[in-house]
Amino acid sequence: MAEKVYVVFGATGHVGGPVARRLAEARRPLRVVARSAAALAAHAGAEPVVGSVDDPELVRRALDGAGAAFVQLPPYFGPGVRAWQDRVAGVLADGLEAARVPYAVALSSLGAQLAGGTGPVAGLHTLEERLGRVPGLSVLAVRPGYFFENHLSAIGVMRSAGFYGGALAPDLRIAQIAAADVGEAAAARLLALDWRGREVQELHGERDLTPVEVARALGAAIGKPDLAYAQLSYADAQAGMVQAGLSAEIAALFVELARALDERRIAPLEPRSAATTTPTSIEAWARDVFAPAFRVP
Ligand SMILES: NC(=O)c1ccc[n+]([C@@H]2O[C@H](COP(=O)([O-])OP(=O)(O)OC[C@H]3O[C@@H](n4cnc5c(N)ncnc54)[C@H](OP(=O)(O)O)[C@@H]3O)[C@@H](O)[C@H]2O)c1
Numbered sequence: 324m325a326e327k328v329y330v331v332f333g334a335t336g337h338v339g340g341p342v343a344r345r346l347a348e349a350r351r352p353l354r355v356v357a358r359s360a361a362a363l364a365a366h367a368g369a370e371p372v373v374g375s376v377d378d379p380e381l382v383r384r385a386l387d388g389a390g391a392a393f394v395q396l397p398p399y400f401g402p403g404v405r406a407w408q409d410r411v412a413g414v415l416a417d418g419l420e421a422a423r424v425p426y427a428v429a430l431s432s433l434g435a436q437l438a439g440g441t442g443p444v445a446g447l448h449t450l451e452e453r454l455g456r457v458p459g460l461s462v463l464a465v466r467p468g469y470f471f472e473n474h475l476s477a478i479g480v481m482r483s484a485g486f487y488g489g490a491l492a493p494d495l496r497i498a499q500i501a502a503a504d505v506g507e508a509a510a511a512r513l514l515a516l517d518w519r520g521r522e523v524q525e526l527h528g529e530r531d532l533t534p535v536e537v538a539r540a541l542g543a544a545i546g547k548p549d550l551a552y553a554q555l556s557y558a559d560a561q562a563g564m565v566q567a568g569l570s571a572e573i574a575a576l577f578v579e580l581a582r583a584l585d586e587r588r589i590a591p592l593e594p595r596s597a598a599t600t601t602p603t604s605i606e607a608w609a610r611d612v613f614a615p616a617f618r619v620p
């Protein structure tokens with residue numbers, strides 16, 4: 324019998340991209356889903372499905388005949404974020420149930436055990452709950468820490484003001500991770516299909532980091548070893564995000580997320596171990612990803 328297809332949602336993103344590449348390298352039949360056909364074309368040999376994950380018909384088509392799926396709630400910047408996330412969680416769950424897919428890896432987050440007060444992470448709580456109720460589906464929720472990629476949004480202020488500004492307390496030591504490492508870990512589990520029922524895998528990154536340590540690593544990579552971290556009030560951080568073009572609703576959700584991190588409500592539930600630790604250091608990421616992005620005019 325032909326091997327069943329793997330379906331990767333968000334296959335052109337920071338996490339989905341590495342998931343799809345790793346499955347392709349392992350020569351698994353592959354279907355990749357995103358809205359940009361041009362970007363999906365990078366996955367030569369995979370079957371592209373072009374459209375939005377909030378479209379039930381598209382999701383059903385994408386999952387038809389699948390043996391395993393990598394699903395996520397992509398970043399969403401339109402109005403009604405939480406309602407959109409909850410709707411997409413339902414569309415994905417219904418699609419997986421209709422296609423009788425036996426395995427799914429869900430891209431979740433530390434803090435997804437909480438139903439609210441965590442900004443966009445609350446949507447991942449819904450996603451885990453909805454997928455957990457799909458009959459016959461074994462769901463692995465991968466819960467990573469704070470992506471290094473979030474630091475890319477600081478480049479504008481860094482260039483104009485010369486410091487790294489953020490809402491987190493300067494000495495807040497949290498799990499931070501390269502998104503590509505999340506993809507690698509998810510792909511390894513998808514290749515192994517080694518879980519049954521509901522399981523959670525936390526990913527804590529290479530080591531825990533404070534914003535001051537991150538600023539030091541980023542600064543060193545861009546030739547500014549004295550780059551300082553400046554803590555902004557929640558109000559100033561929110562205003563800055565709005566000024567940078569985000570909606571007031573999304574800025575408020577990100578501030579709620581920052582507050583949940585500061586108050587340690589979003590934090591690992593298990594101790595760091597070999598299984599939760601991933602290879603890429605902030606220094607390596609700063610050199611390979613951040614510095615080239617900073618240099619783009
Ligand atoms: N940032 C963090 O610190 C963090 C921490 C833990 C968990 N997470 C989770 O990780 C998720 C993904 O983050 P990421 O950085 O990998 O995002 P990303 O790089 O922006 O990737 C998102 C992917 O989804 C696709 N996509 C976006 N909107 C879509 C839509 N409406 N329908 C279908 N596909 C869509 C994108 O391609 P197209 O735009 O071409 O469609 C892209 O392939 C977040 O949403 C969050 O749930 C994030």
